[in-house]
Structures are given as structure tokens and as C-alpha cells.
Amino acid sequence: MKAYLKLDTGDSFEGEMIGASLPASGEVVFTTSMTGYQEMSTDPSYAGQILVFCYPLIGNYGVNREDNESLDTAVAGVIVGETWEDGGETGSRSFSEQLKEAGVPGLNGIDTRALVKTIRKYPTVKGCITSDPEAPGWKEETKELLVEQVSVKTPAHYSNDGPHVILVDYGYKKSILHALLKRGCAVTAVPYTFSYDQIQALSPDGILFSNGPGDPADLAGEFMKIRRLAKMWPAFGICLGHQLLALAFGGGTKKQQNGHRGSNHPVKEMLTGKVHITSQNHGYVVTEDNLAKNGMVVTFRNVNDGTVEGLSHSGLPISSVQFHPEAHPGPSDTDYLFDEFVDQMTQSGGTRYAKA
């Protein structure tokens, strides 16, 4: 079936509908990752977004039972140059079957190079997938809090012998949970709406603020709680969690001209000068504002554009990164950051750091 991607820029692209035959709308973003379509399409940080794959052939190794990053396909829609309908050797089914089951539409046969050249002229491009050639283009709908859609509704506990991590869930990727479980941590994923007192009642040894979708500034109601929690227990933030920690400690955030979405973003560790290749997926970035006054030091910077990629507190065990140390998809150069977080929890022995 013929279908269209209509952008708020006035541009329109014609392709063939794959996945669910349903309309979808959202911010249109692109990823340069050559692999990992299964992990990316199920990463809750992509909720509300239509994801364009720059790599021309998508679906060629199918999808399997292990690599979903969440229970649901998270993206609003996908755009591909050429798709492959078979399951592939390791796959139990095809990518478009998975999309169909999740009620997510996609477009095949799009000139993704031309599309990316169009959308990268603007910091934000909204669009819709529709089979109706007469349909009007993108229309702004009521702004919903995307985190609300992806955060767990009740706490989920994973027992283990090691330190107890409270995973504050703004839309966590399964591989973050696995990185903690692999290191022996017990983990409780809690709804992001959990209060300081509710989290304290769970006797944490450390707090992890997860990745997640949307504009971090929309979560201003979280900043005070995050600051109190991070001052009390060892804290680690990943992607949205990093942005929220920065906002809670005097930093700012802004939309990037083009987001960082891909598996080969170089970041420099400021202390050692060492460069790591990282997996990234974000459209906003931290600005330094009053971070230094609040004791926060920039620990990593992006080699391409110099943007802030990591923070640490000078006196407390608080750290965060904009990139994804759990990778999946992507290189695991920065996997060691989970070891550092676990060391901080075991060294502190559950010690509290500040009066809340």
C-alpha cells in the first residue's frame, strides 16, 4: 500500500507502508547506527518519535526474543530505505511483523538520504505517516508527557545479593537493568512519580536515574527530589537521567541542531584524555550554566562538537553520562562506569551523605 511521510516543513515523501497499516505522528529523527534496529525501535527513549534509519538495508537479520529493550515497541513509526521481510538466520520473525504486532507503522522505499538532508536543516521536524494522499500535513496535538507512557506503573523488584539500586524509571532500557543485575545488584524499578519518602522506605544503597523520552525541562517537578536523593545516596544518571541531574544541580538543557543518534560517537574523558566510542540517542544537551557553583565537574565531552557528555560531583558520589554505557546497540567501551557505580555503593556501605 502506498503511504506518505508529511513533514511540518511542507515536504512530503512517498513510500510503501510496512508494519501496522495505521497513521502515526511525531518528531522525525534519524540514527546513523548501521545495526541495532531491534534495540532502537524498542528503546523507550524513542517514544513519540518517527525514526529514520540512515543505513540503507534494515531488517536483514530479523528480530529475536532477547534483544528488545522493553516490552513494547517504543517508536511511533519507522522510515527505511529498503526492508527485508524474512526473519534472517538468528531471527524468529521479521522486523515488519514485530512492528505490525505492536501497532507501529513504517514506510519502506524512502530516499532516506534526501529525507535526512531535509530534516537536518532544522533542530526539530514533526511529521506524520499516512496512507491518505489528501491528508493535511502535521498538526500540533496536545502536548503529552511521554515519560508517563513508558514508566512502570508499580515497582518491580529483582532480588540479588549485592547493593540495592533504586532505578527511577523514566523509560529505562532493559540492558541497564541487566548491567546492574550482572554485577550482583538487587534492583527495584520504581515509577518516576515515586516520592523521596517512598524511595527512602525501600532502603536504597544507590539511585540510578534512567534514560527516557521527551524534553527534560518538562520534568521540572522532579528536580528537587533528584537533588535530595543524589545528596543522600550514590547516584548515577544515564541520558535523560543525566540531563535531569544537571538541571537539579544548576545546569540547563537545550535542543541540539541535530540530535546525536548512532553507535560511534567519540567522547573524551577529560581526566585522562582517553577517547571512548559510545552509543548515543538524544536530542537535548546539557548547558553548563551554574553547574560549577553547585560542585559539578564536566568529566566527558563530545569530540565532534564539544558538548557536555558527563558530569561528576566534586565532593559526593554523583555522576552521570549523556551517552549509553549499557550500549545495546553499540560498543561497550564505557561499560566500566557501572563498575564504578557499584564500587561507590559498596564503599559507602549504604552510608548517607547529607541531611535531606
Ligand SMILES: NC(=O)CC[C@H](N)C(=O)O
Ligand atoms: N535516551 C535518552 O534518555 C534521551 C533523553 C532525551 N529525551 C533527549 O532526547 O535528549
